[in-house]
Amino acid sequence: MTARREIESVTNRIRERSLATREAYLARVEDAAAKGVYRSTLSCGNLAHGFAACSPRDKAALSGDTIPNLGIITAYNDMLSAHQPYETFPRLIKEAAEEAGGVAQVAGGVPAMCDGVTQGQAGMQLSLFSRDVIALATAVGLSHNMFDAAVYLGICDKIVPGLAIAALTFGHLPAVFIPAGPMTSGLPNDEKARVRQLYAEGKVGRDALLDAESKSYHGPGTCTFYGTANSNQMLMEIMGLHTPGSSFVNPNTPLRDALTREAAQRALAITALGNEYTPVGRMIDERSIVNGVVGLNATGGSTNHTMHLVAMAAAAGIKLTWADIAEISEHVPLIARVYPNGLADVNHFHAAGGIGFLVRELLDAGLLHEDVQTIWGQGLRRYAVEAKLAADGSVTREDAPPASGDEKVLVPVAKAFQPAGGIRLLKGNLGQAIIKVSAVRPQHRVVEAPAIVFHAQDELQAAFQAGELDRDFIAVLRFQGPKANGMPELHKLTPVLGVLQDRGHRVALVTDGRMSGASGKVPAAIHVTPEAADGGNIARIENGDRLRLDAEAGTLEILVAADELARRQPAAGNLSSEHFGVGRELFAGFRQLVSRADQGAAVF
Template sequence: MNTRLHPTIDHVTRRIIERSAGPRAAYLATVAQQRTSGPQRAGMGCANMAHTTAALPANDKLKIHAERTPHVGIVTAYNDMLSAHQPYETYPEFIRDHARTLGATAQVAGGVPAMCDGITQGAAGMELSLFSRDVIALSTAVALSHNVFDAALFLGICDKIVPGLFMGATQYGHLSAAFVPAGPMTTGLSNDAKAKVRQQYAQGLVGRDALLESEAQAYHSPGTCTFYGTANSNQMLMEIMGLHLPGSSFVNPGTPLRDALTREAVRRAVMNTGRTGGEAICLADIVSEKSIVNAIIGLVATGGSTNHTIHLVAMARSAGVLIDWDDFAELSAVVPLLARVYPNGSADVNHFHAAGGMGYLMQELLGAGLLHGDVTTVMGQGLATYTQEPWLDGNTLAWRPLPQQSGDTSVLRPVSEPFSPDGGLRLLRGNLGRSVVKVSAVKPEHRVVRAQAVVVSDQQDLLSLFNAGQLEKDVIAVVRYQGPRANGMPELHKLTPPLAVLQDKGFKVALVTDGRMSGASGKVPAAIHISPEALADGPIARVMDGDWITLDCERGVLELEVDAATLAARTAKHPDLRHNAHGTGRELFGLFRSHASTAESGASPLFGDRP
């Protein structure tokens, strides 16, 4: 498309390119060296090759030994505890069979762990969640370290899994690669109805049986949870970056179209090796400064998960691209909100997909000069193909133009009639540090809160105060010592229902924390990811009960109303956090906690900078 790029997007992209010049050049040099040397199969010792192919069928062995056809490695996050990943159980054989029809071969290179934040919310296991991303990155690198593959397919969906797979995959950026989704479960109990029961349970109006029945009706079958949290934000990111096939992110599991898209992903990975007559396209060709900017644009245009103000930073750094929260905020200021998907609306991702989905979204953004179209994707050059939708012409997969109008403007709108003129992701600055807030689901009348602080160092303490009726007032809840160094930065999703109850009663309510909220954070303003965190002697460690705080989402201000001299004179008294280091495997993650970077640099012990 010839539409002129928006000047702010051009400016931010140029700034990122300049900022990243050194690390990006070093990354690309490593990729070039690996690309030149290629897989080691040709020079392998006979014993090494025998180990590689020992368990394979005879015909596959012959092909690999002859070194004439592409060999595809599969890195899978399959387990059947996560509904989103359960469909992957049958993918390896499906992929192997289809690779053979293409004259290629495929093996499962390795598996990576996949944990569910929905299961571990509020429990000790959640303190392993963020760093599971870095474990997945390490596991991906181990899986591909045998260096016998020409291409790789990455099977993953949920919160930390896709970022971790991505971070590991970039270390093998010389390979042809594609990410392969499995799709969302069909629509169950509406998100509004589910949220209502959660709030009723928080108030003691219904019991556990009613709550469990409600949740089971919402999360009811194989496939990704249908709300627009981090898992589905992951899928959006992979598609808008060109690492998924066009229109493939939100096709339900177990359907003929889903199977056809998976077969095509295998074909593309094989073709992009350049060994079967196609153009050679490697992962590092696709992942660039422009594709990272496109990812941020997609995030803010859809009201995606705030977790990606951490994950996307770490993902970009793994490919030598340096981004920060200023980039998110400046892009959010000029990119309109085009989607309303729960928790930013009542619809789920199935409704979003039916209304036009990713194809319509990118069509609108490209047409308005709000997206880089001149990028490389698994389909080749440019994003034009991504403005089409996949369909089955008989048994043949094809792409066709989308309608020029949204199928449902209550879910998905054109740039000319957005839900909001900006993306709703704001950077907050002040004497408490830097943090982010997502306001796309926060009503305008709730976006400015001035109230006295109630300070706790554990989310359970705040829940206890709520249950005791001690929060029936205007309040800013300060929940600290929840950063990556303190306890692995668990999500504080359990705080959403009680704070929403207080807001519904007419109180001015907000949350201030150095921790994370769920990808489903919603209608209560929440200043999250405060950097520096309390354990790193950030100012949040010196807030006291009763201090006045102003949280102003409109002006981008988070201010503790204490003069600088008084604040400096206060001594932070860190609580005893030794319990965070024991039980549920937390002993194993001490190295990760002690070497974690700030949230703004990705909260990673692998690719972040120490504060």
Template sequence: MNPVIQQVTDRIAARSEKSRALYLQRMEQARAKGPHRGALACGNLAHGFAACSTQEKTDLRSLTKANIGIISSYNDMLSAHQPYEAYPAIIKAAVAEVGSVAQFAGGVPAMCDGVTQGQPGMELSLLSRDIIAMSAAVGLSHNMFDGGMMLGICDKIVPGLLMAALSFGHLPFVFVPAGPMPSGIPNKEKARVRQLYAEGKVGNEELLDSESASYHSAGTCTFYGTANSNQLVVEVMGLHLPGSSFVNPGTPLRDELTKAAARQVTRLTDLGTDYLPISHIVDVKAVVNGIVGLLATGGSTNHTMHLIAVARSAGFIVNWDDFAELSHATPLITRIYPNGQADINHFQQAGGMAYLIRTLLDNGLLHEDVNTVAGPGLRRYTQTPVLQDSKLVWIDGPTESSDLTVLADAAKPFKDHGGLQVLSGNVGRGVIKTSALREGTEIVQAPAVVFSSQHELDAAFKAGDLNKDCVVVVRFQGPRACGMPELHKLTPPLGVLQDRGFHVALVTDGRMSGASGKVPAAIHVTPEAVDGGVIAKIQTGDMMLVDGINGVLKVMVSDEELAKREAATRDMSDSHWGMGREMFGGMRMVITGAEQGACSLFNTEDQYHG
């Protein structure tokens, strides 16, 4: 095992000894109450199966047949989740075939950052993760279930579902993906048209034609953003069936994998001899494996918050220093847009998850001795699912990548470090995604240009005020200020400035996420501006340093000068009402900082983490 990865694993375990023990104690107490439907009064149970068939009622009364709760994020506006419309019927039939019952326990909201980008609704995006966790908990709260199936794909949905599942950690859960849409126009072409639009060289029709050719059918977006990072991380953690993450929707293989997942969760319940709850899968080694998988592939920076919140849901305390050390020890072995031109389908064709996990295991970068929903040991995830005579089987996956420009051997990586760097300095702490940065752009030292919203920056760009070397500061975008929206609207204009030969970087207490690309972006800066962080004291003209190699984020002003300055303020009322935002005020008041997971659920000493 790589010594640094082992060292970080041991440190997280030691740091979390008390909180993890408390979590496991509570999960064992929940299990000890016995078959949960048996704890229900007759009237309760009658309500719980009133709409079931006669046979299902008989099965549920017996307390010997498993009842599987289905939690789904289906809606038919969001392409990634539209395929889930048919899943409950598929799952119920598969579960019935093995003599058990499945009930649709509840739905959770699923919003799309791609739709809300630059719009008021984006300010609900990060907050929706905790709402999803709570919604799933409500669905599971009826005490009717022996296990669960979690149907989710995109940005905040999977982390929210995982946090909820861990709250019911005495039950087994299998996560069920729907797969990516087929490839559309090349990502490089899409980015080119976006920049042309930012420069005013093409109009709305040309831009819409380009976007529609990229996002064109049911399934997950094919670039390597948070949605596909979710799927990869969950599989590396052993919560998907092997090889199921990136099989396209509407295919026979996809349907058979869903049926197999439904049958598998029934085998893991406490009614049989192979009891394996999710609390016994998500241990410290699985958490570290998830982070390593993310870093080895240059995945979404959103997970520097999500994985911290997920870990805390399981009693583990993870911080950005852990991410930084793991990043230095983990080689970058994929090139998937935005850190390359390939998309997730090309990754799948090059060897996909089976080869990725094989090469990471073979080079001592993943813990092999873990539990998974498919059984003990991560080595079984080097197998790939196929249909033989219409039956699902797993065969040995590839031992070599078929496209070394997309998926490399961990012994011969694209870079010897992961795609993430933690930044520290007198501005505070932040993260930068380095996997997509071109050589020579990792360090930017230039005067600051300060804005309080992305719309102000857009106006300045159109006015030609940013045609110079500069570090663009966009503040009052943090979780307590306005819910921490993603700021991808900034990517095209900043990309244009970079292409014009200017040295530019972004510093923000907001997010850029999985689509962070060629422009160096110091994001998730904490303390945020609304809390009086130093980012609120930066003035236009101050010299700033963003160093993605050495991990430095600094405003080059003396401590004495900074101490004299008053922190800027901003009236945030325009972000606190309209589009439902007024209903989230309570969450904004208690949400933690980015490095603590930007979470509103773990704000008391009683929540496992102390």
């Protein structure tokens, strides 16, 4: 089935823009693939080092070049709930590989930090940069040239994009991403948000807040709201990098273990040693990237992916822009409501029909490219299914349910919650910015008010506590971009601004920082580019200047005469204190090299 004209038009524009870089990339992929199994080029000393710790059976297998070897890149650690389940995955993968006549080795580990732990802390300034560290660490692991394919164990915010960038850099290798699944449902998200606002107002204490948070984040698996981590899982499946139906199966269940074994065996089946060779660099093309953008908008996914998808696409020689993402958003309806865009969590989404239902609806509406290659074979229709556990312990699949199990959570395209997606591009004399409106009520999408300028989250919170913000205003939080301090997420501001909006004030946020998948009910123009540290006009805003954020018209303006604005000297951020401590001094080179947010905020 052919995608709609509007989707084809954006895809063709991306393809034409990317022609030279994509051709050069594919030439590198083909050159690497033509060299065959890399172990055959290793010296005896090289190879002996590469399998010294293996069993006699695996040593014998790896001595030649006819047995496939699967490299495992893992983001396991046992502090973070989402990655703790990965502890047992290498054993399952190795057993599955042996059953399939192959070998599997852990090629390397990558860091996995949690934005939930570092939120509002100095460590958050390493968060975005950790994506590129993960890509670099993956490259080190795969550089030994021992592998015929790779599986990637990662799930959360920067981990999956970093792994994807690295996988596409090693584009001659097949790549299969293996999720660990979400934790079971805990305290409802709306109740958690209510307690957070009460705490911000001083109406409950820390003990009540910690109790609510602990009941929300209570066990192994990803957090259950639809932030960047769960947006990652949707993307990997709709782009064909997961096995069908695997994204939102809870960890430590028989079905999850069966899916993990199946994914390992599928990775071995699509190496160059078999008949279904599927190098990821050839598999992921402009259509796959567009499908990811469609899925992001249809589900109200994380704004972080306006940077991550740009960077991932660039790793495959594809030039994706914010304008492409925004144009796709205009034609893709919102058909899922998962917190913060609704009250449900991802377990409710999965139970209502999940990604199988989502894929079928979007395909039938002509909003996805069906004719794509996936790790499961040709055609995205293969993903319009539900995965279940067969009597023999293997995975079986059925067609996605014909109707949603809960139309408060997931609906067919004909009953869409809103006609356009949740991510929009803002333009004006402050530059470009991203806004997510799927959780913002229409009456709050246009705000014109005086600016109050802050250079730190704590300044805004202190002003709130002092009673200085009980009025209409637009908070300007600057020097939060990638060049300034690594572009931290600013979730600590959500309860404060939510309280003020609930009191009837017209409020909004304008920042060169991030809000991510937790962008909620308060309008927030984020990722403002050029950022303050790069001389952007956000650095020229003064207290009392009138700003206008219009998410309907797609504009972001400072209502100051152009000549007056040009005369102003940009403010200087006092950032020296933010460049040291918790390892921030080690990232000075990253802050100097990093590209703009609209270019992916990458250091490569």
